Structure formats: structure tokens, C-alpha cells
Amino acid sequence: MIPNCRSFAAACNAVAGTLCFLLLCVPTAGAQASRVGAALEGTVSDSSSARIPQAAITFRNTETNQSRVATTDGQGFFRADELAVGTYEVRLEHPGFAPGDCVYGVFGVQEYAVSDGSDVLKLDTALAPPTTYLGALGMTGLTAYFALLDVGKIRAGETVVISGAAGAVGSLAGQIAKLKGCRAIGIAGGQEKCSALVQKFGFDAAIDYKTENLRRALREHAPGGVDVYLDNVGGDVLDAVLTRLARGARVIICGAVSQYNADRVQGPANYLMLLVARASMTGMVIFDYQDRFPQATADLARWFRDGQIVSREHIVRGGVGDFPEALLKLFAGENTGKLILALDNG
Numbered sequence: 001m002i003p004n005c006r007s008f009a010a011a012c013n014a015v016a017g018t019l020c021f022l023l024l025c026v027p028t029a030g031a032q033a034s035r036v037g038a039a040l041e042g043t044v045s046d047s048s049s050a051r052i053p054q055a056a057i058t059f060r061n062t063e064t065n066q067s068r069v070a071t072t073d074g075q076g077f078f079r080a081d082e083l084a085v086g087t088y089e090v091r092l093e094h095p096g097f098a099p100g101d102c103v104y105g106v107f108g109v110q111e112y113a114v115s116d117g118s119d120v121l122k123l124d125t126a127l128a129p130p131t132t133y134l135g136a137l138g139m140t141g142l143t144a145y146f147a148l149l150d151v152g153k154i155r156a157g158e159t160v161v162i163s164g165a166a167g168a169v170g171s172l173a174g175q176i177a178k179l180k181g182c183r184a185i186g187i188a189g190g191q192e193k194c195s196a197l198v199q200k201f202g203f204d205a206a207i208d209y210k211t212e213n214l215r216r217a218l219r220e221h222a223p224g225g226v227d228v229y230l231d232n233v234g235g236d237v238l239d240a241v242l243t244r245l246a247r248g249a250r251v252i253i254c255g256a257v258s259q260y261n262a263d264r265v266q267g268p269a270n271y272l273m274l275l276v277a278r279a280s281m282t283g284m285v286i287f288d289y290q291d292r293f294p295q296a297t298a299d300l301a302r303w304f305r306d307g308q309i310v311s312r313e314h315i316v317r318g319g320v321g322d323f324p325e326a327l328l329k330l331f332a333g334e335n336t337g338k339l340i341l342a343l344d345n346g
């Protein structure tokens with residue numbers, strides 16, 4: 001019997017949704033082999049039942065240091081030259097990945113993950129640090145991109161209002177709106193965040209929904225009405241923006257942070273303003289756009305490289321056990337930019 005098998009590719013692990021998770025990961029798989037005739041035959045399997053790709057599998061005798069290499073056949077079956085009886089370190093290497101590579105994938109909140117490589121994306125860390133791939137160049141950037149360009153169909157000269165504007169999706173959305181020649185108005189909680197919206201992310205105006213009268217502020221900053229509203233928060237903020245819609249406005253329901261923990265979800269009381277403005281309100285889910293991620297990611301990467309968008313990450317260090325506490329920061333509004341839990345040992 002051959003002992004456990006470890007593959008040594010380093011990985012970034014991420015979860016979809018509002019909080020992302022970053023770590024270095026060492027996937028493990030179990031290898032079993034039996035001696036048959038003059039050759040060694042066996043199968044490689046792992047606990048998560050990921051398909052084993054055609055991979056090089058190295059057996060290193062820990063006493064003699066001699067190595068033998070076999071190749072799996074895509075089903076996990078391998079055949080190697082005869083090995084002397086002994087203790088072996090078994091190392092499985094995916095042909096598409098090298099030790100030290102950083103990859104992105106949706107694995108859940110855990111320190112280790114096994115993958116056959118089909119559901120992970122190799123990161124170009126020369127372009128941006130790994131954390132950026134959880135922000136501007138990840139699901140966050142893609143959400144802002146498709147929400148505004150595909151659902152909102154923003155056009156140069158239009159007024160775009162964004163709530164949760166200092167958050168991960170919102171801060172990117174404002175920058176994309178500006179890049180496309182729109183007027184961007186952000187809604188966020190607190191003076192510090194509102195200053196950051198204008199000074200760091202290039203919004204034309206920012207409204208502090210905690211201290212300002214939202215309707216009055218919208219009248220001031222969007223005198224011609226709101227052409228596109230990207231809603232990340234729902235509740236009272238959504239209701240206020242509905243009263244200021246321009247004719248033919250598009251309201252994009254991206255999220256509703258203010259409602260996630262409510263016993264009774266507050267619907268939009270002012271929905272009749274959609275009728276008056278001949279407006280539309282559309283929900284969007286980023287996973288519907290998966291087949292277009294490569295093109296969108298290329299656009300985002302180009303904008304990032306050219307300095308047309310910046311990515312801001314709010315990194316909290318801790319362990320897997322700190323995940324719930326980190327998640328709550330979203331509801332307390334403690335983050336500016338993408339909230340990331342980075343593992344201490346990552």
C-alpha cells in the first residue's frame with residue numbers, strides 16, 4: 001500500500017457572495033496501489049470525488065530518496081515500474097498547475113480543497129495581487145460590470161445612482177459608470193465613506209443616507225432624475241430613489257443588505273413610480289453570465305492595468321472560525337471595498 005498522496009499546488013480559495021475568503025491551500029488526495037506482477041498498478045482517489053486529470057504522480061522512497069514517475073490516465077488509474085517495498089512520499093501534480101500557482105475557485109469556507117482543475121482559474125499575479133481577484137477582477141467586478149452594462153444598459157450622459165456605493169460592488173460600479181461617460185452618484189453611510197467615493201473612486205457626488213434627507217439630496221444632485229439605479233441595499237433607500245426616477249429608468253435589483261436579517265422583508269412602497277416613469281425593475285444574478293466571464297474579465301483587467309479602475313480591499317486577518325464575525329462587518333457597514341478574510345496561515 002502506498003501512503004496518502006499530497007499535491008503541492010498553492011491555491012487561493014474563495015467563496016461567492018458578499019464575503020470572500022483567501023488562503024493558501026494544499027489539496028490532498030488519497031492514493032492506493034497494489035503490486036501486480038512486475039509493475040505497480042493503482043488508482044488515485046480523493047474524498048471530494050473530484051475527477052483526477054491526467055497527472056504526473058511521483059513516488060519518492062523516503063529512505064533511498066529514489067523517485068519513480070507514473071501518469072494517471074484521466075480516470076485516476078496509474079501504472080508504474082516496480083517499486084521496492086518501503087515508505088513513499090507520493091506527489092500528484094496537475095499538468096495545468098505548478099507548485100506556487102495561485103488559483104481562484106468557489107470552495108467554501110475551509111482551509112483545504114481538492115480540485116480536478118476544471119473549476120479553478122489560474123491567477124496572473126504579475127497583473128494584480130491575489131486579493132484583487134476577489135474584488136475588481138473577481139465576482140465583485142463582474143457583478144458591477146453586468147449589472148450596469150447588461151441589465152442597466154447605461155449610456156453616456158445618463159445619471160446613475162448606486163447604493164452600498166462604498167462597498168465592494170458599489171465602488172466598482174461607480175467607476176464603471178464614470179468610465180462609460182455617465183454621472184455617478186453614490187449613496188453610503190458616513191462622511192468618511194462619502195469622501196472616499198468622490199476622492200478615491202471618482203463619483204461626481206455622494207449622499208450620506210444616515211444624516212442627509214435622501215430625497216432632497218437626490219433632487220439636488222440628480223435634477224433631471226435618475227436614469228439607472230443599482231440597488232444593493234433595498235428598504236428605505238430603494239423607496240427614496242424610486243421617487244426620483246427619470247422617464248424610462250432602469251432599476252437593477254442586485255442585493256438588499258438592509259433586508260437580509262429582517263423578520264419581515266420591506267417591499268418597495270413607492271413601486272407605482274415605475275408606472276409613472278415607464279421604468280423597469282430587474283433582478284440580476286451574476287451566475288447567469290458565466291459564459292461571458294472571460295470577455296468581461298479581460299475588460300476589467302485592461303481597465304485595471306490602465307489605471308481606469310482601482311480595487312479597494314478591506315482585509316481582515318484571522319482563521320476559518322472568524323468567518324461569522326467577519327461576515328457581520330458587512331451589516332455594520334465596517335467595510336470600504338471588498339471585505340476579505342485572509343487566513344493567518346495563508
Ligand SMILES: NC(=O)c1ccc[n+]([C@@H]2O[C@H](COP(=O)([O-])OP(=O)(O)OC[C@H]3O[C@@H](n4cnc5c(N)ncnc54)[C@H](OP(=O)(O)O)[C@@H]3O)[C@@H](O)[C@H]2O)c1
Nearest residue numbers: 018164167168169188189232233255256257258285286333
Ligand atoms: N446579484 C448578484 O449576483 C450579486 C453578486 C454579489 C453581491 N450581491 C449583492 O450586492 C450587495 C453588495 O454586496 P457587496 O459584497 O458589495 O457588499 P458591500 O456593499 O461591500 O457591503 C455591504 C454594505 O451595505 C451597507 N449596508 C449595510 N446595512 C445597510 C442598511 N441597513 N441600509 C443601507 N446600507 C446598508 C454597508 O455600507 P454603509 O456603511 O454605506 O451602510 C455595507 O458596507 C449585497 O446585497 C450582495 O448580496 C449580489
